[in-house]
Amino acid sequence: MAELIESIKNIEASKxxxxxxxxxxxxxxxxxxxxxxxxxxxxxxTEFAKTLRDQHGYDLLTSVTGVDYLPEGKMEVVYHVYKTxxxxxxxxxxxxxxxxxxxxxLVHVYPGAEFQEREAWDLLGxxxxxxxxLRRILMWEGFEGxxxxxxxxxxxxxxxxxxxxxxxxxxxxxxxxxxxxxGDNVNYPAGFDPDKWVFEGDELLxxxxxxxxxxxxxxxxxxxxxxxxxxxxxxxHGVFRMVAAIEGEQIIAIKPAMGxxxxxxxxxxxxxxxxxxxxxxxxxxxxSSMSNNFGYVLxxxxxxxxxxxxxxxxxxxxxxxxxxxxxxxxxxGFLLNDLGAFFTPVLYALEERELILDIFEAxxxxxxxxNYYRFGGVARDLPEGVLQKARDLVFNRLPRKVDxxxxxxxxxxxxxxxxxxxxxxxxxxxxxxxxxxxxLRGSGVPYDIRRADPYSxxxxxxxxxxxxxxxxxxxxxxxxxxxxxxxxxxxxxxxDRIPEGPIxxxxxxxxxRVPPGESYGRVEGPKGELGYxxxxxxxxxxxxxxxxxxSFINLHTLDEMCKGQKIxxxxxxxxxxxxxxGEVDR
Amino acid sequence: xxxxxxNQAGYVIPPEMQSQVAITTLDKVYxxxxxxxxxxxxxxxxxCAIEMICAQASRFDxxxxxxxxxxxxxxxxxxxxxxxxxxxxxxxxxxxLFNQMPEPKYVIAMGACASGGGPFxxxxxxxxxxxxxxxxxxxxxGCPPTPQALLYGxxxxxxxxxxxxxxxxxxxxxxxxxxxxxxxxxxDLMTPAKYHVIKQNTLNSQQVxxxxxxxxxxxx
Numbered sequence: 001m002a003e004l005i006e007s008i009k010n011i012e013a014s015k016x017x018x019x020x021x022x023x024x025x026x027x028x029x030x031x032x033x034x035x036x037x038x039x040x041x042x043x044x045x046t047e048f049a050k051t052l053r054d055q056h057g058y059d060l061l062t063s064v065t066g067v068d069y070l071p072e073g074k075m076e077v078v079y080h081v082y083k084t085x086x087x088x089x090x091x092x093x094x095x096x097x098x099x100x101x102x103x104x105x106l107v108h109v110y111p112g113a114e115f116q117e118r119e120a121w122d123l124l125g126x127x128x129x130x131x132x133x134l135r136r137i138l139m140w141e142g143f144e145g146x147x148x149x150x151x152x153x154x155x156x157x158x159x160x161x162x163x164x165x166x167x168x169x170x171x172x173x174x175x176x177x178x179x180x181x182x183g184d185n186v187n188y189p190a191g192f193d194p195d196k197w198v199f200e201g202d203e204l205l206x207x208x209x210x211x212x213x214x215x216x217x218x219x220x221x222x223x224x225x226x227x228x229x230x231x232x233x234x235x236x237h238g239v240f241r242m243v244a245a246i247e248g249e250q251i252i253a254i255k256p257a258m259g260x261x262x263x264x265x266x267x268x269x270x271x272x273x274x275x276x277x278x279x280x281x282x283x284x285x286x287x288s289s290m291s292n293n294f295g296y297v298l299x300x301x302x303x304x305x306x307x308x309x310x311x312x313x314x315x316x317x318x319x320x321x322x323x324x325x326x327x328x329x330x331x332x333g334f335l336l337n338d339l340g341a342f343f344t345p346v347l348y349a350l351e352e353r354e355l356i357l358d359i360f361e362a363x364x365x366x367x368x369x370x371n372y373y374r375f376g377g378v379a380r381d382l383p384e385g386v387l388q389k390a391r392d393l394v395f396n397r398l399p400r401k402v403d404x405x406x407x408x409x410x411x412x413x414x415x416x417x418x419x420x421x422x423x424x425x426x427x428x429x430x431x432x433x434x435x436x437x438x439x440l441r442g443s444g445v446p447y448d449i450r451r452a453d454p455y456s457x458x459x460x461x462x463x464x465x466x467x468x469x470x471x472x473x474x475x476x477x478x479x480x481x482x483x484x485x486x487x488x489x490x491x492x493x494x495x496d497r498i499p500e501g502p503i504x505x506x507x508x509x510x511x512x513r514v515p516p517g518e519s520y521g522r523v524e525g526p527k528g529e530l531g532y533x534x535x536x537x538x539x540x541x542x543x544x545x546x547x548x549x550x551s552f553i554n555l556h557t558l559d560e561m562c563k564g565q566k567i568x569x570x571x572x573x574x575x576x577x578x579x580x581x582g583e584v585d586r
Numbered sequence: 587x588x589x590x591x592x593n594q595a596g597y598v599i600p601p602e603m604q605s606q607v608a609i610t611t612l613d614k615v616y617x618x619x620x621x622x623x624x625x626x627x628x629x630x631x632x633x634c635a636i637e638m639i640c641a642q643a644s645r646f647d648x649x650x651x652x653x654x655x656x657x658x659x660x661x662x663x664x665x666x667x668x669x670x671x672x673x674x675x676x677x678x679x680x681x682x683l684f685n686q687m688p689e690p691k692y693v694i695a696m697g698a699c700a701s702g703g704g705p706f707x708x709x710x711x712x713x714x715x716x717x718x719x720x721x722x723x724x725x726x727x728g729c730p731p732t733p734q735a736l737l738y739g740x741x742x743x744x745x746x747x748x749x750x751x752x753x754x755x756x757x758x759x760x761x762x763x764x765x766x767x768x769x770x771x772x773x774d775l776m777t778p779a780k781y782h783v784i785k786q787n788t789l790n791s792q793q794v795x796x797x798x799x800x801x802x803x804x805x806x
Contacts, residue, residue, distance in 0.1 A: 368637065
């Protein structure tokens with residue numbers, strides 16, 4: 001398998017310029033230093049994407065994001081696509097002038113572009129022509145400005161880049177509230193009169209929902225009702241909101257509404273130094289912080305061209321797999337919660353989680369927000385006794401406990417009746433909607449980045465890519481359960497083989513030098529493909545810091561899974577997608 | 587409650603009645619019963635919510651304090667644990683939920699974000715502390731606070747309830763309590779009570795600038 005991947009890689013490398021040779025009038029090679037891929041002319045974008053998908057097998061559009069190149073006066077939209085049969089990522093870009101950023105939408109070629117294009121519109125103000133529902137997605141309709149533009153300043157703006165002078169080195173600390181005219185984190189455009197303001201955001205949302213409701217074709221004219229679930233709802237796993245149109249008890253259309261936990265990771269991340277971003281990545285998917293660190297350090301290491309020492313690689317994989325165990329356990333527990341087994345399965349899951357968190361606390365000093373990975377290694381070595389603790393857990397306790405969960409749940413009559421054949425998404429649709437992780441594998445596409453595009457030491461480890469073919473809730477549950485077992489298998493190998501040696505390449509430093517360029521680092525997170533797109537211009541801070549969040553993009557599948565289901569099943573379907581709001585909204 | 591706690595009202599009970607009669611204050615009975623059944627609202631915002639769930643689970647077990655009954659509806663809840671980052675988009679809902687809670691009601695700001703914005707304070711969509719909108723009883727530091735810290739926060743709340751008095755507590759007075767006006771999402775978050783300040787800045791003086799150097803004299 002490893003050789004096969006290697007050979008595919010070599011062929012791909014020799015094909016660097018293949019698309020320029022094939023379609024010279026559509027695109028050109030991106031020749032900027034540190035950049036890769038192609039620059040496509042906007043008028044040929046749709047054509048090129050269609051050709052890529054239909055003739056070259058690039059069937060999954062994984063990430064769409066914009067970059068604001070303020071000094072050059074242009075905006076760039078970056079697309080990452082890959083083949084679900086394996087192989088590296090293909091990057092292509094489109095450049096548009098900054099004063100009129102308009103591009104044709106790719107939703108009709110890759111339906112999975114929908115939310116990400118909406119995000120680019122919301123945060124960067126790039127207009128996608130013919131997009132079926134181009135509304136703001138993270139902020140509310142009516143918000144002033146597009147926050148990720150480089151010339152947009154937040155109300156608490158202090159300086160362009162950190163460290164801010166008032167903290168270091170001068171250290172004349174003041175409260176930023178005192179410098180804002182409202183004494184609060186708000187700012188309003190000049191000439192704005194609050195008395196004349198009418199909030200229209202929800203109306204637009206309902207209208208967008210009405211648009212996608214198709215006539216049923218029945219002779220009896222029936223009326224539908226619109227129901228809001230969330231943002232405060234016990235089963236939405238946080239502050240998520242769904243707006244469903246129902247007919248009787250059946251869902252005819254559903255729209256997710258998010259942004260209730262939009263914490264501006266990207267804007268803050270672009271003011272931070274590279275190192276300062278690591279603790280912020282912890283708080284993206286707060287159930288699996290270690291794995292979030294992993295993706296980010298990989299992306300930056302790719303830019304810097306360094307590799308961690310072997311012991312650090314082993315520690316990293318160990319922590320990432322422990323995180324996967326935690327995340328899947330919690331996911332299974334809460335799925336059962338949504339099914340009505342109120343809190344008992346969660347208690348079983350959390351019991352194991354506590355034991356793994358003890359290991360995290362011992363190595364990093366914190367239970368949840370570990371902040372443990374560093375560029376070129378990890379922050380500290382394993383303290384004495386931790387390896388033994390991990391060994392006990394992995395070799396004795398966890399396999400037993402997973403079997404126990406399996407025994408109690410898998411053949412349970414209620415679970416089977418409620419999950420089998422419900423919330424189905426086919427493989428074709430899952431790929432088209434850019435779903436990754438357990439959703440894709442539950443639909444019968446055995447795509448796992450650890451195998452398809454191996455990073456770290458995964459190519460030396462023995463494990464199976466789990467996949468089931470029905471694409472229903474039950475199969476997604478089985479994928480997660482089986483992946484815990486595979487993670488335990490990996491952990492056993494890692495714990496047995498972990499070598500002695502240094503844990504950090506070079507000296508630890510607060511300020512790192514990152515050469516200019518772009519990089520996209522991705523890992524197989526517990527929820528799916530977690531990618532970081534980073535643009536550096538050689539300064540201590542990233543010019544662009546974008547998170548390709550699996551939970552966010554997997555939500556594309558919600559509408560498709562829920563159509564025709566009963567309202568009570570929506571909750572379970574959402575549970576089976578397994579979202580974490582910190583990551584959905586970022 | 588042990589007998590000795592009850593019998594501190596300063597009256598002497600004849601020895602033959604001591605096992606049947608206890609004299610105490612109404613305050614004490616009220617506070618004692620309330621402090622031991624504080625029902626939190628089942629309402630998680632962000633990372634801290636996971637630690638809140640952990641505090642409910644087997645290792646930490648909130649039910650030791652009579653707090654295991656999480657209520658999804660604000661109408662049945664006594665304490666709102668604001669567990670996580672409060673965003674501008676979410677504030678109207680939180681204020682509405684707070685208004686819907688029956689009195690007596692308490693608020694715990696769990697974690698750095700809910701207390702003052704935390705690591706995300708500078709973000710354009712983040713509120714610098716929920717106490718700008720609703721009254722907070724207990725602040726718990728940490729990012730996220732460990733379950734132990736949450737337990738300590740809840741015990742602190744119990745201590746606060748112990749000091750309540752029928753005469754002074756606002757929910758026992760005859761005056762009807764007013765709901766808090768719900769903030770509105772405009773070009774930015776707007777608090778109805780501050781409309782005049784907004785107008786003063788946007789309509790009267792046209793040269794309002796967000797950069798800190800330009801508005802050092804602010805602070806309204």
